[in-house]
Amino acid sequence: MIKSYKLSRMISDIVIYVILAILGIIWVSPLIWLVLHSFRAEGGITVPYIFPKQYTLENYKKLFTDTSVFDYPRWFLNTFVVAVFSCIISTLTVMMVSYAFSRLRFKSRKTFINIGMVLGMFPGFMTMIALYYLLKAMNLTQTLPALVICYSAGAGLNFAISKGFFDTIPRALDEAATIDGATRNQIFWKIILPMSKPIIVYTILTSFVAPWCDFILVKIIMGDNRDNYTVALGLQRMTDREYKQGYFKQFLAGSVIVAIPITILFLKMQNYYVEGVTAGGVKG
Amino acid sequence: MTFIEYKALSPAQKAQYKIKEFFSQLPSKLGSFFGAIGKFFKNLVLGIVAGFKGFGSRFASGDMATKLSYIVMGFGNFTRGQVGKGLAFLAAEILYIIYMVNFGLVYLSKFNTLGTLETGQQEDPVTGRIVNVQGDNSMLILLYGTMSILITFLFIGIYVANTKSAYSAEQSLKAGKKNPTLKEELKDFLDGKYHVTMLSVPVVLISVFTVLPLAFMILIAFTNYDANHTPPGKLFTWVGLDTFRDVFEASEGASKSYTFVQLTKWTIVWAIFATFSNYIVGIILALMINKKSIKFKTLWRTLFVLTIAVPQFVSLLLMNQMLQDDGVVNLILSYMHLPTVSFFNGTALTARITVIVINMWVGVPYTILQTSGILMNIPEDLYESARIDGATPVVQFFQITLPYMLFVTTPYLIQTFVGNINNFSVIYLLTSGGPSKNPNLYQAGETDLLVTWLFKLTMSSNDYNTAAAVGILVFIVCATLSLITFNMSKSSRNEEEFS
Numbered sequence: 001m002i003k004s005y006k007l008s009r010m011i012s013d014i015v016i017y018v019i020l021a022i023l024g025i026i027w028v029s030p031l032i033w034l035v036l037h038s039f040r041a042e043g044g045i046t047v048p049y050i051f052p053k054q055y056t057l058e059n060y061k062k063l064f065t066d067t068s069v070f071d072y073p074r075w076f077l078n079t080f081v082v083a084v085f086s087c088i089i090s091t092l093t094v095m096m097v098s099y100a101f102s103r104l105r106f107k108s109r110k111t112f113i114n115i116g117m118v119l120g121m122f123p124g125f126m127t128m129i130a131l132y133y134l135l136k137a138m139n140l141t142q143t144l145p146a147l148v149i150c151y152s153a154g155a156g157l158n159f160a161i162s163k164g165f166f167d168t169i170p171r172a173l174d175e176a177a178t179i180d181g182a183t184r185n186q187i188f189w190k191i192i193l194p195m196s197k198p199i200i201v202y203t204i205l206t207s208f209v210a211p212w213c214d215f216i217l218v219k220i221i222m223g224d225n226r227d228n229y230t231v232a233l234g235l236q237r238m239t240d241r242e243y244k245q246g247y248f249k250q251f252l253a254g255s256v257i258v259a260i261p262i263t264i265l266f267l268k269m270q271n272y273y274v275e276g277v278t279a280g281g282v283k284g
Numbered sequence: 285m286t287f288i289e290y291k292a293l294s295p296a297q298k299a300q301y302k303i304k305e306f307f308s309q310l311p312s313k314l315g316s317f318f319g320a321i322g323k324f325f326k327n328l329v330l331g332i333v334a335g336f337k338g339f340g341s342r343f344a345s346g347d348m349a350t351k352l353s354y355i356v357m358g359f360g361n362f363t364r365g366q367v368g369k370g371l372a373f374l375a376a377e378i379l380y381i382i383y384m385v386n387f388g389l390v391y392l393s394k395f396n397t398l399g400t401l402e403t404g405q406q407e408d409p410v411t412g413r414i415v416n417v418q419g420d421n422s423m424l425i426l427l428y429g430t431m432s433i434l435i436t437f438l439f440i441g442i443y444v445a446n447t448k449s450a451y452s453a454e455q456s457l458k459a460g461k462k463n464p465t466l467k468e469e470l471k472d473f474l475d476g477k478y479h480v481t482m483l484s485v486p487v488v489l490i491s492v493f494t495v496l497p498l499a500f501m502i503l504i505a506f507t508n509y510d511a512n513h514t515p516p517g518k519l520f521t522w523v524g525l526d527t528f529r530d531v532f533e534a535s536e537g538a539s540k541s542y543t544f545v546q547l548t549k550w551t552i553v554w555a556i557f558a559t560f561s562n563y564i565v566g567i568i569l570a571l572m573i574n575k576k577s578i579k580f581k582t583l584w585r586t587l588f589v590l591t592i593a594v595p596q597f598v599s600l601l602l603m604n605q606m607l608q609d610d611g612v613v614n615l616i617l618s619y620m621h622l623p624t625v626s627f628f629n630g631t632a633l634t635a636r637i638t639v640i641v642i643n644m645w646v647g648v649p650y651t652i653l654q655t656s657g658i659l660m661n662i663p664e665d666l667y668e669s670a671r672i673d674g675a676t677p678v679v680q681f682f683q684i685t686l687p688y689m690l691f692v693t694t695p696y697l698i699q700t701f702v703g704n705i706n707n708f709s710v711i712y713l714l715t716s717g718g719p720s721k722n723p724n725l726y727q728a729g730e731t732d733l734l735v736t737w738l739f740k741l742t743m744s745s746n747d748y749n750t751a752a753a754v755g756i757l758v759f760i761v762c763a764t765l766s767l768i769t770f771n772m773s774k775s776s777r778n779e780e781e782f783s
Binding site: 009012013016017019020023024026027028030031033034045046047048049050093096097099100104106108109111112114116117118119121122123125126127128129130131133134137149150152153154155156157183184185188209212213215216220232235236239248251255258259262263266267270 | 324327328331423424427474475476478479481482483485486487489490492493494495496497498500501504569572573575577578584587588589590591592593594595596597598599601602603604605606610611612615616618619645649653677702706708709712713735738739742743748751752755758759762763766767
């Protein structure tokens with residue numbers, strides 16, 4: 001009896017290993033293909049075999065030197081600048097809004113929270129056209145500041161997670177500080193913020209990553225001004241029918257270069273996400 | 285069912301009972317949800333009324349200076365030792381008047397017609413010559429008109445605050461107290477009124493870049509702003525609910541209503557399949573990875589998580605390129621003398637299945653990440669008793685794991701469902717809505733969701749009003765679902781634990 005139980009357990013384990021292995025290969029194979037073929041020397045768009053015959057760094061070199069049609073280094077810099085500024089503004093606003101909603105008690109707090117939630121539910125594309133004309137009226141279209149504004153202006157609406165985190169910090173701390181004569185301003189900067197490292201890092205990382213991944217807004221705002229494209233839109237342009245033949249391998253190389261930092265940031269973010277969100281979720 | 289009867293049930297039956305209860309209570313929960321919305325608006329109106337309450341009585345009982353500050357803002361504060369505050373109110377009034385006279389009134393006055401003078405050539409009535417006329421721009425009138433209305437609301441708020449402040453300054457002087465100086469009041473913004481300091485910048489940003497565009501787009505849905513009425517060359521005007529009628533009224537040929545119905549059906553099918561395929565496969569994989577006897581847990585998890593770490597547009601663009609008619613997958617298939625598949629340009633069904641499968645590739649790892657923790661928390665004794673009763677792993681999964689997970693993660697599921705209704709990037713990057721073989725679809729392909737259709741309507745065919753109407757409809761559905769979830773998760777916190 002015990003033997004057969006052990007046997008059946010072993011069989012089920014083996015089955016699970018096989019399934020996991022097959023699925024795991026299916027899951028990562030496109031990514032491995034991406035990396036391998038970004039080093040491929042021969043062929044145009046695709047080749048009918050999995051492993052390239054010759055490896056080269058030419059695709060990467062071309063990406064950074066041949067900037068006549070696709071100015072990849074410039075896009076990279078654009079995206080970096082936009083990401084840094086929008087990340088600073090969004091993190092500050094998110095923290096301010098979350099602190100106000102979590103720690104301060106004022107008359108229309110509930111109303112504000114509800115309005116914020118409802119606003120967050122409109123599909124984002126709906127506002128894009130109006131936003132475009134608004135920026136045009138301010139003479140900002142086709143510029144990088146417009147992108148920073150778009151990515152960070154609405155950030156205050158994403159207060160839910162960090163508010164949940166602030167809610168878990170014991171109120172006794174605030175009270176003790178108040179008795180010692182601290183103002184709410186001092187409590188925010190000297191007590192709450194230093195205690196919220198995981199959620200701050202999480203907010204910084206998410207808002208930093210967003211501009212690297214968005215291409216719709218950039219497309220609308222930048223139009224044909226290629227100098228101000230970001231990496232995502234630029235890479236999408238490389239796969240257009242007219243350029244695909246000549247630039248597909250550069251597209252693969254460019255994708256790898258964007259994916260590496262984002263992947264590292266994401267894996268880092270994962271830890272902070274678990275630390276911050278689960279802490280915030282318990283009493284949420 | 286009485287409590288004792290409930291307690292006598294087996295764990296699996298208890299779970300079933302819970303699920304049944306949950307769904308049978310759904311209608312009443314929906315009812316209370318709409319009740320809550322009504323209450324919210326009632327409170328909003330009451331709040332505004334309360335803000336104005338005493339507006340008249342303050343005027344009647346105030347002295348001359350207070351009465352004067354109903355006309356010259358800040359006067360009451362100015363004469364009672366609060367020079368800075370008084371000047372600030374006065375400055376707000378002057379700025380508002382300058383804005384309205386120079387800018388706002390021009391647009392507000394045309395707001396009801398959205399402009400009457402068309403740009404183009406016109407005969408000059410005096411000289412009889414043909415001259416070019418710079419006409420009205422309906423779009424700018426609508427945009428700046430909306431802006432002026434929002435600014436006016438803000439100003440009314442400041443105005444009421446001004447009368448209150450004047451009156452309270454008078455009262456506190458009468459009571460023999462000294463009014464706080466500007467410095468003291470500013471200091472209060474770091475403590476007592478700290479919420480004003482914290483919220484003012486975000487609120488201004490959100491009002492200008494989210495609320496204003498949103499109000500503008502909602503208003504667009506009630507105009508005839510389409511390809512035939514595009515400013516600056518043409519005017520558009522208010523048409524009431526005509527746009528919504530276009531979307532709902534059935535008609536022949538390639539019509540908006542036919543497209544709307546078709547796309548709504550597909551959007552729902554897509555959302556259901558995308559949500560549940562990811563959910564079930566993700567849970568099964570998470571169970572496998574977390575099984576006690578399985579080794580290399582980190583390796584398996586990393587393999588799957590890697591796909592979400594890579595930016596989504598990269599992996600989706602890559603998939604799009606690999607599955608093209610001349611892409612690598614077909615190339616390898618033909619190399620191996622297998623029939624090739626036209627994934628995106630073949631039949632609607634192939635394209636739809638392809639998107640759902642690729643969406644699994646993108647989405648399953650998220651489910652693995654998010655459900656692992658909850659799976660670990662399922663009480664072990666549930667499984668033990670099931671095993672003693674002779675339940676096979678499959679039975680255990682459908683009788684224990686799935687009901688438990690469904691119960692605990694309902695809010696998460698509804699959120700994912702809403703997210704899938706709005707899942708723009710998967711569809712846009714993979715198929716761009718194609719294949720577009722059905723001639724009866726207006727500006728849409730077979731795999732277009734409502735949101736991608738919305739995008740196409742604004743970007744390629746300039747049907748701004750239809751797009752706005754579709755956006756409003758999508759919003760109503762998503763907001764209802766999300767608010768129900770929110771209410772449920774709030775009330776379920778107080779409910780007894782699932783066991």
